[in-house]
Amino acid sequence: xxxxxxxxxxxxxxxxxxxxxxxxxxxxxxxxxxxxxxxxxxxxxxxxxxxxxxxxxxxxxxxxxxxxxxxxxxxxxxxxxxxxxxxxxxxxxxxxxxxxxxxxxxxxxxxxxxxxxxxxxxxxxxxxxxxxxxxxxxxxxxxxxxxxxxxxxxxxxxxxxxxxxxxxxxxxxxxxxxxxxxxxxxxxxxxxxxxxxxxxxxxxxxxxxxxxxxxxxxxxxxxxxxxxxxxxx
Numbered sequence: 058x059x060x061x062x063x064x065x066x067x068x069x070x071x072x073x074x075x076x077x078x079x080x081x082x083x084x085x086x087x088x089x090x091x092x093x094x095x096x097x098x099x100x101x102x103x104x105x106x107x108x109x110x111x112x113x114x115x116x117x118x119x120x121x122x123x124x125x126x127x128x129x130x131x132x133x134x135x136x137x138x139x140x141x142x143x144x145x146x147x148x149x150x151x152x153x154x155x156x157x158x159x160x161x162x163x164x165x166x167x168x169x170x171x172x173x174x175x176x177x178x179x180x181x182x183x184x185x186x187x188x189x190x191x192x193x194x195x196x197x198x199x200x201x202x203x204x205x206x207x208x209x210x211x212x213x214x215x216x217x218x219x220x221x222x223x224x225x226x227x228x229x230x231x232x233x234x235x236x237x238x239x240x241x242x243x244x245x246x247x248x249x250x251x252x253x254x255x256x257x258x259x260x261x262x263x264x265x266x267x268x269x270x271x272x273x274x275x276x277x278x279x280x281x282x283x284x285x286x287x288x289x290x
């Protein structure tokens with residue numbers, strides 16, 4: 058088996074609230090291989106977002122180690138963590154967070170230009186990704202001119218624009234109706250498989266989770282492997 062894109066060992070995270078300490082991650086271990094799509098299920102407040110934020114180097118865990126592409130990121134400086142995020146990680150959230158004044162094309166091109174691509178090359182790749190996601194007729198439309206599902210597909214294209222090795226998605230279809238949710242997920246799944254990205258996707262949608270390669274439930278701070286045919290209970 059090849060080296061995992063994402064490797065997590067002994068991850069712990071505790072939040073301090075008015076009611077006292079609230080541990081949400083209690084020694085989580087997880088590997089995600091190249092080309093593998095892993096589902097993460099669990100009720101609200103179970104720690105799914107905390108796990109994704111730690112995996113994406115957006116938050117520092119209280120304990121444990123996170124390695125991306127074989128490189129231990131645990132003790133990295135903030136500058137080095139930012140470099141890893143820009144070069145290796147793509148993010149998709151429940152809300153698309155597109156820049157409202159930019160077209161779909163420019164929303165997808167911008168991250169590439171920030172990473173050093175020329176405007177022409179960035180727009181060419183952006184157009185290709187949007188076309189693969191069924192948005193060829195929307196490239197010059199601003200977010201307000203698109204449906205919710207179309208906006209989220211633009212967000213998927215943006216997340217994959219810099220050819221990340223790791224894709225992290227936090228309820229990427231949670232704000233969509235069931236039909237649109239399924240369509241967006243199928244687009245995301247197909248594009249992730251084509252590009253060979255390793256993906257960790259948190260979702261409440263058990264129907265979507267059944268399509269993933271492996272599924273884990275986050276319960277009482279621990280990951281439990283789940284059969285894709287059973288519920289999250």
